[in-house]
Amino acid sequence: xxxxxxxxxxxxxxxISAPLCLLLRRPGAAWTVALAVSWFALAVALxxxxxxxxxxxxxxxxxxxxxxxxxxxxxxxxxxxxLVIVTAIGAVVMPFAGxxxxxxxxSDRAYLFYTMYLLCLTGLLGIAITGDVFNLFVFLxxxxxxxxxxxxxxxxxxxxxxxxxxxxxxxxxxxxxxxxVGMMYMMTGTLNMADLxxxxxxxxxTRTILMALAFLTVGLxxxxxxxxxxxxxxxxxxxxxxxxxxxxxxxxxxxxxxxxIRVYFTVFGEVDLFxxxxxxxxxxxxxxxxxxxxSAVAIFQNxxxxxxxxxxxxxxxxxxxxxSFASVTGLAGGIIHLFNHALMKSAxxxxxxxxxxxxxxxxxxxxxxxxxxxxxxxxxxxVGGLSLIGVPLTVGxxxxxxxxxxxLEKGWWPxxxxxxxxxxxxxxxxxxVVEIAYFRPAPEGSAAVEEAPIFMLAPTWIMxxxxxxxxxxxxxxxxxxxxxxEFLIKGAP
Amino acid sequence: MVAIGLTLVRLRDLFSVAMLFGIFSLLAAxxxxxxxxxxxxxxxxxxxxxISTVLILAxxxxxxxxxxxxxxRALGALAVVLxxxxxxxxxxxxxxxxxxxxxxxxxxxxxxxxxxxxxxxGVPNIVTSVLASYRGYDTLGEVTVIFTxxxxxxxxxxxxxxxxxxxxxxxxxxxxxxxxxxxxSVLAPKPILxxxxxLLMPLILLFALYVQFHGxxxxxxxxxxxxxxxxxxxxxxLIFGAHNARQVIPAAVRRAGLGAxxxxxxxxxxxxxxxGGRYLNxxxxxxxxxxxxxxxxxxxxxxxGTTVAAAMIIIFFVFSGQDR
Numbered sequence: 001x002x003x004x005x006x007x008x009x010x011x012x013x014x015x016i017s018a019p020l021c022l023l024l025r026r027p028g029a030a031w032t033v034a035l036a037v038s039w040f041a042l043a044v045a046l047x048x049x050x051x052x053x054x055x056x057x058x059x060x061x062x063x064x065x066x067x068x069x070x071x072x073x074x075x076x077x078x079x080x081x082x083l084v085i086v087t088a089i090g091a092v093v094m095p096f097a098g099x100x101x102x103x104x105x106x107s108d109r110a111y112l113f114y115t116m117y118l119l120c121l122t123g124l125l126g127i128a129i130t131g132d133v134f135n136l137f138v139f140l141x142x143x144x145x146x147x148x149x150x151x152x153x154x155x156x157x158x159x160x161x162x163x164x165x166x167x168x169x170x171x172x173x174x175x176x177x178x179x180x181v182g183m184m185y186m187m188t189g190t191l192n193m194a195d196l197x198x199x200x201x202x203x204x205x206t207r208t209i210l211m212a213l214a215f216l217t218v219g220l221x222x223x224x225x226x227x228x229x230x231x232x233x234x235x236x237x238x239x240x241x242x243x244x245x246x247x248x249x250x251x252x253x254x255x256x257x258x259x260x261i262r263v264y265f266t267v268f269g270e271v272d273l274f275x276x277x278x279x280x281x282x283x284x285x286x287x288x289x290x291x292x293x294x295s296a297v298a299i300f301q302n303x304x305x306x307x308x309x310x311x312x313x314x315x316x317x318x319x320x321x322x323x324s325f326a327s328v329t330g331l332a333g334g335i336i337h338l339f340n341h342a343l344m345k346s347a348x349x350x351x352x353x354x355x356x357x358x359x360x361x362x363x364x365x366x367x368x369x370x371x372x373x374x375x376x377x378x379x380x381x382x383v384g385g386l387s388l389i390g391v392p393l394t395v396g397x398x399x400x401x402x403x404x405x406x407x408l409e410k411g412w413w414p415x416x417x418x419x420x421x422x423x424x425x426x427x428x429x430x431x432x433v434v435e436i437a438y439f440r441p442a443p444e445g446s447a448a449v450e451e452a453p454i455f456m457l458a459p460t461w462i463m464x465x466x467x468x469x470x471x472x473x474x475x476x477x478x479x480x481x482x483x484x485x486e487f488l489i490k491g492a493p
Numbered sequence: 494m495v496a497i498g499l500t501l502v503r504l505r506d507l508f509s510v511a512m513l514f515g516i517f518s519l520l521a522a523x524x525x526x527x528x529x530x531x532x533x534x535x536x537x538x539x540x541x542x543x544i545s546t547v548l549i550l551a552x553x554x555x556x557x558x559x560x561x562x563x564x565x566r567a568l569g570a571l572a573v574v575l576x577x578x579x580x581x582x583x584x585x586x587x588x589x590x591x592x593x594x595x596x597x598x599x600x601x602x603x604x605x606x607x608x609x610x611x612x613x614x615g616v617p618n619i620v621t622s623v624l625a626s627y628r629g630y631d632t633l634g635e636v637t638v639i640f641t642x643x644x645x646x647x648x649x650x651x652x653x654x655x656x657x658x659x660x661x662x663x664x665x666x667x668x669x670x671x672x673x674x675x676x677x678s679v680l681a682p683k684p685i686l687x688x689x690x691x692l693l694m695p696l697i698l699l700f701a702l703y704v705q706f707h708g709x710x711x712x713x714x715x716x717x718x719x720x721x722x723x724x725x726x727x728x729x730x731l732i733f734g735a736h737n738a739r740q741v742i743p744a745a746v747r748r749a750g751l752g753a754x755x756x757x758x759x760x761x762x763x764x765x766x767x768x769g770g771r772y773l774n775x776x777x778x779x780x781x782x783x784x785x786x787x788x789x790x791x792x793x794x795x796x797x798g799t800t801v802a803a804a805m806i807i808i809f810f811v812f813s814g815q816d817r
Binding site: 008012019025060062063064069070071109113115116119122126134135138149153179183186188190203208209211 | 580581583584596598599605626633637640642644748749766
């Protein structure tokens with residue numbers, strides 16, 4: 001009986017546990033609830049992914065009202081993959097959070113931290129699973145509001161301004177999205193994605209739908225931090241608590257990319273989008289600009305969290321580049337980078353979380369000689385860094401290989417060249433850290449530094465290990481990504 | 494509304510801005526009534542004109558009422574705003590005419606709501622049946638958003654001691670301005686205010702309950718009732734001091750209400766699931782499907798009202814520095 005209700009449980013269980021955490025009020029109890037719910041959600045997501053890979057998309061009409069009258073949950077391969085990404089990151093980050101939150105957040109507010117985390121998880125999962133464009137907006141609001149709060153719980157007072165900036169930009173993004181939804185509703189009379197897909201072609205050449213597309217694109221681009229709408233991201237990631245940065249960097253922008261894919265390839269799936277508006281060149285130029293500007297700015301950052309934040313902007317560029325090709329290979333490359341980047345970025349930010357716990361700083365000068373003093377933490381950081389560059393045997397290589405292949409398929413060899421060239425920029429900023437940590441002696445008279453506790457090291461290494469494992473044996477992930485891309489491009493079989 | 498909008502941009506005195514915002518919201522509410530969206534108008538009047546004006550005023554009392562002149566002219570921002578506005582107008586060009594019965598929104602999904610709501614749900618107010626049942630899951634999401642907002646305010650501003658409460662400081666400042674000395678509160682000694690508000694309080698609470706349980710038949714429901722209920726307490730706090738109001742509903746009760754309302758809503762959904770339906774199916778809650786729908790809608794509306802009222806009161810108390 002439970003199996004039939006998995007799509008609802010995926011979202012409802014975290015949702016119910018959030019007010020429970022608020023009522024419990026004890027940090028330990030709240031953490032236990034958050035941990036249990038995260039692992040439960042991962043189990044649900046994995047079984048959904050298996051179910052969908054074997055039997056095709058699953059539909060769950062909420063309240064037993066058939067779509068388009070009611071709200072439908074619809075899981076297909078892309079959605080299930082994103083569910084697995086979000087829940088896996090949550091499941092790995094939560095054990096880490098116990099020690100890290102106790103270190104960075106006052107204990108009388110810790111239960112509110114876990115409440116907010118569960119709400120954020122609810123929102124992100126709700127976006128990834130819904131088949132209704134307005135329902136997506138509601139859950140987007142839940143995840144956004146809670147992430148503003150999570151970010152502003154950082155120790156540094158600048159976290160408040162960072163969160164405020166994010167709030168303003170994020171609200172503009174969400175409003176633009178809902179304006180776009182309103183315009184589509186006005187022209188089609190429906191909010192269900194599948195229903196929209198069949199009804200949009202008839203009105204696709206109206207100015208209202210063109211503007212709807214424009215508002216949706218700008219709104220979601222703000223959320224996913226596509227260059228040049230990325231300005232909220234660096235400060236938000238820099239000043240947020242370590243756990244929050246690791247969780248959000250690996251999930252929030254990914255889910256926004258997913259929503260973007262949904263709008264472009266499902267809602268507007270039957271419309272030849274790239275005909276009615278010059279979307280290919282626009283997206284491609286912005287993606288390439290993001291790749292280069294993000295990486296180039298990252299080179300000059302001395303705060304490592306900020307460096308990784310700029311690197312995220314570059315990585316988002318790769319994902320959008322992949323989907324701007326609008327080919328199966330390109331889209332598969334974008335989707336697989338979604339997965340791979342979540343692995344490596346969470347490994348990197350978790351490693352920095354360990355550093356914060358022991359050193360209290362992530363300034364690059366503070367890391368001198370850290371390679372010997374915290375060998376396991378720094379080794380995980382290096383693995384993540386190599387993956388960012390795209391060295392063979394890491395997941396980063398798989399993503400870039402696919403993207404280059406997609407470019408060559410279309411005969412756009414200059415773009416293939418640019419992908420390789422931008423990777424060289426990553427070599428520079430990763431090498432700076434390696435040089436400081438391994439080839440500089442520790443400062444004289446510095447206090448002895450211990451390795452981070454096992455509860456924090458293990459999650460870090462699970463992510464680092466995964467970014468090697470899926471780099472060596474990518475058949476499983478590639479199969480899902482390719483299947484998802486084919487499904488999205490060719491439409492329902 | 495256009496005139497107020499333009500005035501708002503030019504004004505530097507933030508007290509007037511807050512007042513004009515209130516008027517703007519009331520006008521918007523009137524506009525919604527003209528468009529037959531009575532439920533939306535209800536919410537706009539209560540939240541936009543009522544609570545948010547009070548919150549803005551409370552904030553102003555702590556900061557300053559004069560806007561700082563912005564450094565330089567933000568031409569870039571103006572350009573972005575103009576492009577957005579132009580895009581919106583351009584987008585309206587191909588819209589179906591207002592009130593056109595042939596428009597897609599009247600042709601596709603809506604006819605079924607109108608024709609079958611009475612048989613499937615049995616609630617005379619179709620808006621309620623769409624919000625609470627057909628698209629009840631969206632409403633659950635909206636309540637979660639309100640829960641998130643209130644819990645977020647608690648997380649950021651709650652539990653800081655040693656600050657002057659905004660409401661108290663508002664009262665003290667106005668006093669000082671008025672007659673030079675500093676008595677406890679400016680609103681408390683005014684007998685007319687005290688008597689009228691004491692008379693009104695039970696009526697407001699009663700009206701909140703009416704709106705809460707009459708949502709099936711006319712405009713209203715948990716959201717509006719929660720806001721009205723919350724404003725009754727805020728009125729009390731403004732006149733008799735936040736300290737007294739705090740004792741009426743202690744912090745633990747406020748928190749419990751905030752969480753319990755959302756829990757009730759979500760668990761009604763689970764009950765539907767356990768009794769053989771899908772999540773949020775109320776029809777299986779009773780022998781007769783329409784009875785089940787009725788029961789489900791009443792329970793979830795009660796959950797909505799509880800969470801919204803608790804959220805309003807929490808946000809107000811936290812802003813007034815009296816949460817602890």
